[in-house]
Amino acid sequence: MLAGVELGGTKVFVLRASGHTIQDREMIPTTTPAETLARAVAILERWHAETPFAAIGIGSFGPLRLDRRVPDFGVMLPTPKPGWAGADIFGTLTAPFDCPAAIDTDVNGAALAELRWGAGAQGDAPSDSLCYITIGTGVGGGFAFNGRTVHGAMHPEIGHIRVPRAAGDRFSGRCPFHGDCIEGLISGPALAERFGVPGHEINPADSRWDDVANDIAHLVSTILLSTAARQLLIGGGVGMGRPDLLDRVRKKVVAQLGGYLPYVDDDSIERIVGAPLLGDQAGPLGAVALAMDALEGRRIS
Template structure:
């Protein structure tokens, strides 16, 4: 039998199966189109295997409150066709197995905590900066949620004095996602973040916004490690710029680990989400 994983992103679904030791045996990447089209391909993949359970890390917002009538739904997403979609319900109609359900970034944080950059720590934040921005927090092996899951990408920020951009987020404008996500960069610069040069002056502005958010998370949660992933962070020079801005903004107010060890890239590279989903599948009851 196999553990199943679904890393459900707004651009693509990555599905995988592993053995009992969480060694991946097969995986597939599926474009995220409509729920019907996407799940048809998901089902075709998993129907080949005898599953113990499935771990799902989904784009959101999602309803994680098991007492709620809409538990397992993707709720107020701007992703066309997925608004108020009963994701877990659709999976349960197909597979009579336990299903763990959380956000894609929570799953990535879980993977990094156990097998990635934070495996020697008691707590970590994982933040992805890509098409959107989201974050998850793991403390002592547990994903931390409250009334709902964290929405770290929507903390409000002070605009950079040299940035006149109004913000990409339709809800908040000058939130972290609105100012620092991949589409916000493309709006300003006319090309995708991964195609921009390393020495471009814009990266100082990007680092300023990300550093502001990391100071906020540090002061509220005091994590031992902050892990930054996603397509925008493929611009590796951002890490040092963020550390420098972070140090200036925090201004030695509280003690943090050495910044080279505190603000880091994912140890699992692009496999944090799938790994976290498999770990969650193994725990699912």
Template sequence: MGKLFGSIEAGGTKFVCAVGNADLMILESTTFPTEKPAETLQKAVDFFKPFYDEGSLAAISVGSFGPIDVAIGSKTYGFVTTTPKPHWANADVIGFLKAQLDLPMYFTTDVNSSAYGEKILDSSLNSLVYYTIGTGIGAGAIQGEDFIGGVSHTEMGHTFVKRHADDLDFAGVCPFHNDCLEGVAAGPSLEARTGVRGENIALESPVWDIQAYYIAQAAVQATLILRPERIIFGGGVMAQEHMMNRVRKQFAAQLNGYVTVPDLVDYLKTPAIADNASATVGNFALAKREYERMVCKK
């Protein structure tokens, strides 16, 4: 058996762990709820331990919900930092894993992992932005082989948006900023406005166009600031087929022809593979890259 690579998609609701080969194909995977850090991370260790003990597991990449510290050399590198998720603020994810799995590890955001996976799946792309619109909103951006970011990862889900005229009385649900993008367009905002879970809201409800208005603004911001070749929208909100067309329509109206973009069917898209599997592909590739980087250093 050749070298194997590990993926941890550390979500706020669930962890998805997988082992894949050098061709980035899943060989084995498991999913379990995100509970307290020690018990959740121990389940991840237990999944990888047989592959580690037999010597086949070469490296692991972790794509985590955030905010996280990705600055190598920082005292809190590998930590989840100021998350509102109970028990997870200042959780040392990489430290816990490395204590039992002494391997090269790459640590990034879950959306960066997804973005990298999408780029792997379409080698024609040199740049892209990936948004997840779900329980929260996050985004990752890639230029060449590099994630966009300076002192840390981007937090594009917490940028501020112009309020929809029919939504001015809604305070927003973000615990830090109230009506930032996440506060007005993440899944929980639907239930906060209507009292109904998103999957049960009628298609003719005006709340969907309000939602699309904000998500389109995110796409306009990414277009004007980063000029990517593609913008991809994943997450539960965008898994509803009607949403992508609503967002494209709003995007066209808001951009108003200011700059040239590809045909919107090709420019604004949902992920290449379902169920956020792009993150697993991305993590395999990042783990492989990290292993090769560490081997070349020796």
């Protein structure tokens, strides 16, 4: 039996699984660190008393300290989420349990799940490199290459990349750190500010969607050029909620790359840039994948 925690900016899923089949799941709202983590631990302790866990996997919103060699491993770094900077995510969730455990970003976990059981596992030749982008309250990106998630000094922070702006687009962005980085341009709150209405009320025919597609396409092009990922999946509430936007993005990616990458063209782009096959289960299954890695000794370093 494996335990998983997917810690998001608005809600938390606590789950237990047998293999990669989720058996039980409970949802709690993300409030303060003390309240949220205590409620998650209480669920885990109740389940652990019934059937002890073999391992725990944690996929959390970030930014996180993921270097096990430093004292603040598993701690939340400065974040726009009020009150969460400095929260000891890993230590609090794992302290009561004597079993292997792993922590990574929620998007890295989602990328790993898609690589193993989702879009990356389809066809006769499974993918060896996949990027998972989530566009919702924020913008995050996870990478799973050769069966492992990617990080070094930190984890990837693609949400804060700056991209070339569409001609005439004067929206200043709303990231508190960088203004018009990609998160400041295309996250759910940014879209609500840009269009002047909540996201679900934005008219699909509004011409400003073309500027949004331009921004996302430049992010996708940057990732393909810099990582050579075979697949790039766009998830999250914004990403999965507008299939027409994904079609616009694909066309713009092909145009922006201008034929430089020989494997990216009108015929291949739909296979390369798509929606997550696991849908909204990519995040929870990512926590399970991290627990499996902890059990097998593939720890974050």
